[in-house]
Amino acid sequence: MSELRELYQEMILDHGKRPRNFRAQDGADEAAGHNPLCGDRMTVYVRVDGDTIEDVSFEGAGCAISTASASIMTQALRGKTTAEAEALFQRFHDLVAADGNDEGIGKLAVFKGVRAFPMRVKCATLAWHTLRAALDQQDEEVTTE
Amino acid sequence: MASLDVAKVRADFPLLSTTVRGGKPLVYLDNAASTQKPQAVIDSITRFYTKRYSNVHRGVHELSELATGDYEQTRDKLVTFLNAGCREEIIFTHGTTEAVNLVARGMDEQFKAGDEVLLSEMEHHSNIVPWQMLCERSGAVLRVAPIDDNGDILMDALEGLLNERTRMVVVSHTSNALGTRNPVERIAELAHAHGALVLLDGAQAAPHCPVDVQDLGCDFFVLSGHKMYGPTGVGVLWGRREELEKLSPLLGGGDMIETVTFEKTTYRGLPQRLEAGTPGIAGVIGLGAAVDYLDGVGMQRVAAHEHDLLEYGTERIQSIPGLRLIGSARRKAAILSFVVEGIHAHDLGTVLDLQGVAVRAGHHCAQPLMQRFGVVATVRASIAMYNTREDLDCLASGIHKAIEVFCE
Numbered sequence A: 001m002s003e004l005r006e007l008y009q010e011m012i013l014d015h016g017k018r019p020r021n022f023r024a025q026d027g028a029d030e031a032a033g034h035n036p037l038c039g040d041r042m043t044v045y046v047r048v049d050g051d052t053i054e055d056v057s058f059e060g061a062g063c064a065i066s067t068a069s070a071s072i073m074t075q076a077l078r079g080k081t082t083a084e085a086e087a088l089f090q091r092f093h094d095l096v097a098a099d100g101n102d103e104g105i106g107k108l109a110v111f112k113g114v115r116a117f118p119m120r121v122k123c124a125t126l127a128w129h130t131l132r133a134a135l136d137q138q139d140e141e142v143t144t145e
Numbered sequence B: 001m002a003s004l005d006v007a008k009v010r011a012d013f014p015l016l017s018t019t020v021r022g023g024k025p026l027v028y029l030d031n032a033a034s035t036q037k038p039q040a041v042i043d044s045i046t047r048f049y050t051k052r053y054s055n056v057h058r059g060v061h062e063l064s065e066l067a068t069g070d071y072e073q074t075r076d077k078l079v080t081f082l083n084a085g086c087r088e089e090i091i092f093t094h095g096t097t098e099a100v101n102l103v104a105r106g107m108d109e110q111f112k113a114g115d116e117v118l119l120s121e122m123e124h125h126s127n128i129v130p131w132q133m134l135c136e137r138s139g140a141v142l143r144v145a146p147i148d149d150n151g152d153i154l155m156d157a158l159e160g161l162l163n164e165r166t167r168m169v170v171v172s173h174t175s176n177a178l179g180t181r182n183p184v185e186r187i188a189e190l191a192h193a194h195g196a197l198v199l200l201d202g203a204q205a206a207p208h209c210p211v212d213v214q215d216l217g218c219d220f221f222v223l224s225g226h227k228m229y230g231p232t233g234v235g236v237l238w239g240r241r242e243e244l245e246k247l248s249p250l251l252g253g254g255d256m257i258e259t260v261t262f263e264k265t266t267y268r269g270l271p272q273r274l275e276a277g278t279p280g281i282a283g284v285i286g287l288g289a290a291v292d293y294l295d296g297v298g299m300q301r302v303a304a305h306e307h308d309l310l311e312y313g314t315e316r317i318q319s320i321p322g323l324r325l326i327g328s329a330r331r332k333a334a335i336l337s338f339v340v341e342g343i344h345a346h347d348l349g350t351v352l353d354l355q356g357v358a359v360r361a362g363h364h365c366a367q368p369l370m371q372r373f374g375v376v377a378t379v380r381a382s383i384a385m386y387n388t389r390e391d392l393d394c395l396a397s398g399i400h401k402a403i404e405v406f407c408e
Helices: A002-007 A010-017 A064-077 A082-097 A106-116 A118-135 B006-011 B039-052 B062-082 B096-106 B129-138 B155-161 B184-193 B241-246 B281-297 B299-318 B345-354 B367-372 B389-407
Strands: A029-035 A040-049 A052-061 B090-093 B116-120 B141-145 B166-172 B197-201 B220-224 B235-239 B257-260 B265-267 B323-325 B335-340 B360-362 B378-382
Touching: A002 A106, A002 B345, A010 A064, A010 A106, A010 B389, A029 A118, A040 A064, A040 A118, A052 A064, A052 A082, A052 A118, A064 A082, A064 A106, A064 A118, A064 B345, A082 A106, A082 A118, A106 A118, A118 B345, B039 B062, B039 B281, B062 B090, B062 B235, B062 B281, B090 B096, B096 B129, B096 B197, B096 B220, B096 B235, B116 B129, B116 B155, B129 B141, B141 B155, B155 B184, B166 B184, B184 B197, B235 B241, B281 B299, B299 B323, B299 B335, B299 B389, B335 B389, B345 B360, B345 B378, B345 B389
Parallel strands: B116 B141, B116 B166, B166 B197, B197 B220
Antiparallel strands: A029 A040, A040 A052, B090 B235, B220 B235, B257 B265, B323 B335, B335 B378, B360 B378
16 A cells, blocks of 8 residues: 555645644635535635735645645745745646656655646645635636636 | 356456556446446447448448448347337437437427426436526526435425426436436326426436336436447437427538528438437447347346345445445435545545545536535445446445545
8 A cells, every 4th residue: 555655645644634724814815716626625815925925824625635735835835935935836736747856845745646646636736726816816716627 | 037147247348357556456336437348349349440431321332331230220229228119219429418418409499488497406417507508598497306315306396396387307317426216207207297398317227227218208318328338429319209300400410411502401300310410430339239238138137236236335335434325215226425524535536546446536427416415525436237246345445444544
């Protein structure tokens, strides 16, 4: 069952069960994301001061991969600039969906096992797409399709 | 009746001996999505393309005669398989979805504002959306017959929704998401008593139990080739001849016309009138081979074998702590839809996949139904004639493994 552990690393299981920053924020910028494939929905809240992300949180129901991805994302982004967040999303996307490596992306590296499961890439990236929409002040719900 | 020889059946399906995920024997339990193909179906397609290929209904040459003969023979096989009244009642489509749309679109001229379409809460999107679209075009109203917690249609409620404005009643013969076998004969009686027509979605029925469209009492019955061991890209609309005659063609084009001038075109009779363009010839021929294969095994035997597996599988999994079966209808096809507390359906699907067990995880193209049961998605193990008790043991142990990973 090594592939199973490769995908569902302890940190993913932990954040999947006990997501961090799992809360709404009044007055923050927010966006809704939806994965029509599985019906998962989440809302990402982000508070930006100048260029700096002061706080990110989320709410919603999803699989372990999407919940853990959102949870770890919220931790990774606090204090980053929006440009750094965008760059990190690109690196993360390349890690799970292309041939990117896991250097310098910290805890997000635990998602590298997702690459072997193309059907699950959208689970891992839903939070990030939704974050981007929140930063762009997009009103329409983001979908992974 | 001797029971189904499952070892013999399995040997006819080359893909079942494949391995997945790095060498694990395949346990294929995603049959409601699509079934695997017996060698006879694969061979029929190869034979067609290597020995007998041509277009149909056109050429004066020998190959066209052979191709036309093979293609039309499938129509005759389906007449027998479904107990249709005549071959004009069998219309080939590209699938169940197209078959439903062929009827819904074809009824535009028969529908007016205020008319009603009644469907059940458990319908597949393909038996909801075309009717919704018809309602949008015509100003008709969509009514929904509710179901109970077991997944049975509330027949009193359905009866209460029928009225003189009801023009169509559309119901799945067998629910793809719950396995419910609906009391379609009774529904057809009630509908007809109110002057409504009945379309049955038979995609999950045709591969799993004997179907006699005349006994069912419906007016239209649709099915899918690839869910009954045939190729993808082919489906069937059966309809009572007089009702098919009333449908306006969904597609205009070659093969469906009698004469064409720039001023006016006249159409051919059934079935060609509803089969414009070059059809999926190889698919239809493959479907013919699938029907032959099913006839050879015997639908009664298939049904008995799958029912045994349903009972065995239900017993194996319903005792698993935290597992909730979605769908426990009085009459049920061999579909096990479930959720496990603390594990999202997609994660469970992935863990099963890693053990070689192929299931569907998701909303099963029945989002309103998922809402009804208060779940986003379920895992669905759907059984076919080639499955075994061992397959269901693998399913159960796979679920236990997932619980070990996620809940301990």
